[in-house]
Amino acid sequence: MALDNKLSAEAVLILTSLADGPKHGYAIQLDIARVSGRQLGPGSLYGAIARLETSGYIAPTTTEGARRPYRLTTAGSRALAEEVARLTRVTNVARRRLAAR
Amino acid sequence: MRARPLLRLYPREWRERYGDELEALVGPGPLTLPVALDLLRGAVDAHLHPELATPALVAAGGGTIPLVPRTPRMRAGVLLLAVLFGLLAFGLAQPNPVLPIILPIGAHASSASIAQARYPTLHIRASIEKNGIAAVFLARGPQSAVVVSTRAATLGWMDAGGGASIGTAATDEHPMTFGVTSGANNENQWITISGTVIAPVASVALLYPDGSREVLPLHDGAFLWFETRPSPFLTPLQGSAFGRLPSEIVASDAAGNEFARLPLHLGN
Numbered sequence: 001m002a003l004d005n006k007l008s009a010e011a012v013l014i015l016t017s018l019a020d021g022p023k024h025g026y027a028i029q030l031d032i033a034r035v036s037g038r039q040l041g042p043g044s045l046y047g048a049i050a051r052l053e054t055s056g057y058i059a060p061t062t063t064e065g066a067r068r069p070y071r072l073t074t075a076g077s078r079a080l081a082e083e084v085a086r087l088t089r090v091t092n093v094a095r096r097r098l099a100a101r
Numbered sequence: 102m103r104a105r106p107l108l109r110l111y112p113r114e115w116r117e118r119y120g121d122e123l124e125a126l127v128g129p130g131p132l133t134l135p136v137a138l139d140l141l142r143g144a145v146d147a148h149l150h151p152e153l154a155t156p157a158l159v160a161a162g163g164g165t166i167p168l169v170p171r172t173p174r175m176r177a178g179v180l181l182l183a184v185l186f187g188l189l190a191f192g193l194a195q196p197n198p199v200l201p202i203i204l205p206i207g208a209h210a211s212s213a214s215i216a217q218a219r220y221p222t223l224h225i226r227a228s229i230e231k232n233g234i235a236a237v238f239l240a241r242g243p244q245s246a247v248v249v250s251t252r253a254a255t256l257g258w259m260d261a262g263g264g265a266s267i268g269t270a271a272t273d274e275h276p277m278t279f280g281v282t283s284g285a286n287n288e289n290q291w292i293t294i295s296g297t298v299i300a301p302v303a304s305v306a307l308l309y310p311d312g313s314r315e316v317l318p319l320h321d322g323a324f325l326w327f328e329t330r331p332s333p334f335l336t337p338l339q340g341s342a343f344g345r346l347p348s349e350i351v352a353s354d355a356a357g358n359e360f361a362r363l364p365l366h367l368g369n
Contacts (some may be wrong), residue, residue: 025125042139044139047143
């Protein structure tokens with residue numbers, strides 16, 4: 001399966017939320033709002049969840065009524081770590097350049 | 102507006118996989134406009150990427166998935182379609198005392214009529230500009246080519262203006278257009294927004310021969326049809342479809358008695 005290696009901002013937020021443990025859609029939405037201040041709409045949230053599930057980065061766990069929690073997979077954990085490393089490099093460069101102004 | 106009608110816009114496979122979860126997330130109450138637009142955008146995205154509804158199949162090697170839309174044009178297209186659907190849905194939900202006939206047209210004419218037109222090809226060109234959005238639909242039908250363009254300026258929500266126009270082209274080099282609706286102000290902006298519904302519907306009528314009627318069912322047995330008699334405003338070019346422009350949209354009750362007639366004014 002060919003995958004685009006670049007994660008969307010929504011995907012990074014969801015993976016970050018699930019790094020703390022399995023969550024269903026509403027819990028993910030609340031956690032993202034708390035951590036990032038961003039309110040992900042339901043359509044955007046589930047569009048990103050579908051992509052992440054298809055890519056094998058997250059997986060559903062046992063359904064709780066109409067709600068289905070998702071967990072981070074090993075591949076998802078690795079992808080998140082790579083993305084965090086990439087963002088850290090960018091952040092460090094930005095910080096240095098801003099300090100030099 | 103509530104969530105369930107919007108969730109029906111998602112593909113069936115997608116609803117079977119994620120519908121219950123999404124419905125549980127948004128709840129049974131009325132939606133805010135941003136949430137409604139977000140759901141519409143999600144529905145468009147789901148239709149553009151049907152493979153997302155079958156993650157197990159894809160995970161087994163059944164397809165490829167981009168994690169983000171690949172090009173700016175693709176992202177703009179998705180956004181444009183979402184905005185257009187959102188404007189249409191919101192506009193159709195508003196009372197329109199000036200042209201009430203417009204509302205049932207949009208509510209009943211979309212998918213079935215387009216399907217009946219049997220378009221062999223359908224191309225969509227869309228752009229988002231600094232002060233508005235625009236889309237051009239080009240359909241090459243069995244008898245003629247049809248160009249439908251819609252435009253909505255977004256100078257400010259309450260000052261939204263724009264219009265919809267539709268045209269036929271015997272050849273791509275000689276397009277000819279006539280306006281269906283144009284202009285809007287604070288009082289009747291929904292006419293303009295509804296025009297984006299009329300233009301595609303009227304394009305369907307263009308593909309029918311002289312005198313034919315495209316009947317669209319309304320409520321209580323009433324129906325609406327296009328009269329596609331030769332236009333008195335245009336001189337048909339030899340071998341072209343210009344003589345079949347619909348000149349009026351007519352609404353009739355169940356007994357066939359006309360109760361509304363909407364002329365389609367020609368000219369840019």
